[in-house]
Amino acid sequence: MEEIARSERLIIRKFVQDDLSSFAEYRADPSNAEFQSWSDYTLEDAQALYDKMNAVPFGTEGHWFQLAIASTGSNQLMGDLAVHFIDKDQVEVGFTMAPEFQRKGIAAEALMLLLNFLFKDLNKHRVIAMTDARNEASRRLLEKVGFRKEAHFVDSIFFKGAWGSEFSYALLHSEWN
Ligand SMILES: CC(C)(COP(=O)(O)OP(=O)(O)OC[C@H]1O[C@@H](n2cnc3c(N)ncnc32)[C@H](O)[C@@H]1OP(=O)(O)O)[C@@H](O)C(=O)NCCC(=O)NCCS
Numbered sequence: 001m002e003e004i005a006r007s008e009r010l011i012i013r014k015f016v017q018d019d020l021s022s023f024a025e026y027r028a029d030p031s032n033a034e035f036q037s038w039s040d041y042t043l044e045d046a047q048a049l050y051d052k053m054n055a056v057p058f059g060t061e062g063h064w065f066q067l068a069i070a071s072t073g074s075n076q077l078m079g080d081l082a083v084h085f086i087d088k089d090q091v092e093v094g095f096t097m098a099p100e101f102q103r104k105g106i107a108a109e110a111l112m113l114l115l116n117f118l119f120k121d122l123n124k125h126r127v128i129a130m131t132d133a134r135n136e137a138s139r140r141l142l143e144k145v146g147f148r149k150e151a152h153f154v155d156s157i158f159f160k161g162a163w164g165s166e167f168s169y170a171l172l173h174s175e176w177n
Pocket of ligand 1: 031032033035036094095096097098101102103104105106107108109130131132135136137138140141144
């Protein structure tokens with residue numbers, strides 16, 4: 001198990017094969033898919049993503065990686081963080097929690113652990129996040145951990161059959177404590 005960070009109740013670590021069935025299950029939940037790029041997510045989709053992610057070393061520029069948010073006690077997968085290494089200095093992040101683990105402050109704690117890792121361990125300069133303008137949970141989460149809203153793109157993305165708007169958020173290393 002390759003661990004990235006931990007707190008008293010959770011571990012941020014690389015995905016393992018055994019995570020994939022839970023991962024596919026919570027990605028398939030319609031409430032989780034509403035503002036995400038996927039629908040009807042399957043175990044085959046999860047396997048393909050896992051294989052693609054493992055084909056290059058973690059941190060490779062131009063690639064996305066999923067990190068598991070797991071319970072320290074049971075190592076159970078509770079959610080995930082998505083990390084896109086845009087270039088050598090900038091990173092984009094995303095996040096999804098299994099419905100039964102939402103609204104417990106876990107995503108906020110996990111995102112703070114990830115930001116600490118990106119800024120302090122990897123010395124990244126800037127982290128960004130994009131969210132559907134209707135996704136209140138995502139906006140609240142980003143603002144809670146200190147992201148600044150930098151842009152509101154109106155009807156900028158054709159998404160699940162309709163034009164959608166997005167907010168762009170960012171956080172600089174110099175703003176992170
Ligand atoms: C976004 C998501 C990861 C938040 O996870 P979470 O574990 O519920 O977040 P937390 O418990 O750490 O809460 C963070 C903040 O968001 C708020 N929040 C969480 N869910 C909310 C909801 N459904 N509506 C309004 N606010 C919400 C919390 O109240 C908290 O703010 P506060 O402490 O100021 O009250 C989760 O809702 C999710 O997985 N959504 C589906 C996937 C998705 O849309 N991801 C974002 C893609 S950009």
